[in-house]
Each structure stands twice: as structure tokens, then as C-alpha cells.
Amino acid sequence: CLGHKKVYGLNCYECTPSDGDLCADNNANKTAVEVMDCNQSIFTQGNTRNEDFICISMKEQNHTHTRYARRCGLKSEENICNAKELDQGYNLTKCRTCRTDLCNASENIHTNLFLTVYVIVNLLLSSIKIN
Template identity: 30%
Template structure:
């Protein structure tokens, strides 16, 4: 009986130590890597369908270290923008946003019109196509509800 109690105590302490170590990491800012590119005649791999060959990967936390609002968090961003000459470009980058803020399309100038904008917060997530991102946004909560 004493051996069983010791084993139970050992397992409990081990689980508590593992939980404490896991939660310790939550207090540190998490690293976020994002693709960084603009599709054009010189870099067609950045466009959809996306091909990561030769595409720069950046540490978004480093890229966005100087934030004006301490509540802002780094995110990966993907924009589709129409240039005045009619070309459609894809831009993949890092950005900072407030947690409850959504990505909105804005005209950066009279020369560039944003048609599509999406943000995400997992490593290299700005590789996703709009359809894949929409499917993930719809099915993730459904799957979580089914598993709960």
C-alpha cells in the first residue's frame, strides 16, 4: 500500500511540474515566424498558389518590437492589392494589431487599392490561401465543440 501511495505521489508531482513548466512559457512573448515577400515579376512564388522556395522567413517579434501600444500583438499578414496598372499583388508580412482588431482593407495611396486582407498568429500561417483560411476559421470551432 505504501508503494502505491509513493507512486501516486510521484506521478502527481511530475504532472504538476510539467503543468508549471508549460504555463511558464505562456508568460513569455511567443516567437512568430512569417513569410515576407511581395509578388511581382521578380518574385512570382509569393503569389497564390504559394511556393515557399526562395521566400524570406522573418521573426515577427523582432520585426515588430517597437510597438506604440503595449497591448498590440505580432501577427502574420497577407494582403491582395490592385496596382493602378491593373496588376494584382500578394504581400505577405508581419504586422501588429490589438487582440480584438480585425484586418481591414485600406487604400495605401491613389496608386494601390487593397482588395483582401487576413491576419493569423501561428508560425508561417500567411502561406494559406483565402479558401484555406476561411475553412480553418469555420471548422476549427466546430471541431472544438465536437471534441468538448
């Protein structure tokens, strides 16, 4: 197929509601969240149509519980965020699909990465000014 770019080796954060609060946006232990090559993910096995991969992050709530999931997916799942309810009794309150490495991080992971880069750049700039 001319002009078709196949995405190989997309990496996504992967955790499920069975991992407890590991996937939560306020989880302080970000290194415990598994990084998965989507070629190896259980969620993309049986990719017989050789679809491109995406990353998915979801938050579902019911009257008493909030649960999170982050995982690899197939391009055909891009409309998953249009669902109001994935599992009976749980409302989908936050959902996002994306196509770049680790783009399904929690907001805290993105914030921590930005802060880390900001500090490193400022340290480098201050060391240049001193010399």
C-alpha cells in the same frame, strides 16, 4: 497583467511587392519565401508598447497590376484589412490577419502541406497493414 499571454517568436512568411511574384498565390517556388521571426522583422521594429505579433497577407490590384505582401505585424494593425485602399491607385482585394506560425501562407502552401501530410499518413498506414 493577469491572464495576458504574450506571444514570443511568432513566425510569418515575409515578402513584399518589391519581391515580384514571390508572394503570389500561384508561386511554385515556396521555399524561396522567407520565414521571419517577428521579433526580427523590420515591420515590427519600434514595438515600444510591447504588443503581440500577428501575421498579415494582402493582395492589391489596380487596372494593370496585382501585387502581394506577406509579413509580420503588430496587434494594433489587425484592422488593416478594413481599408479599401492602402496605396493610392491600388484596391485591397484580399487581406487576412492571423496569430499562428506561418498562417499567412499562400493557398498553395497550405494545399501542398496538407497533401504532403496526407501522403505520409497513407504511406505509414499502408506499411502497417503490410506488416
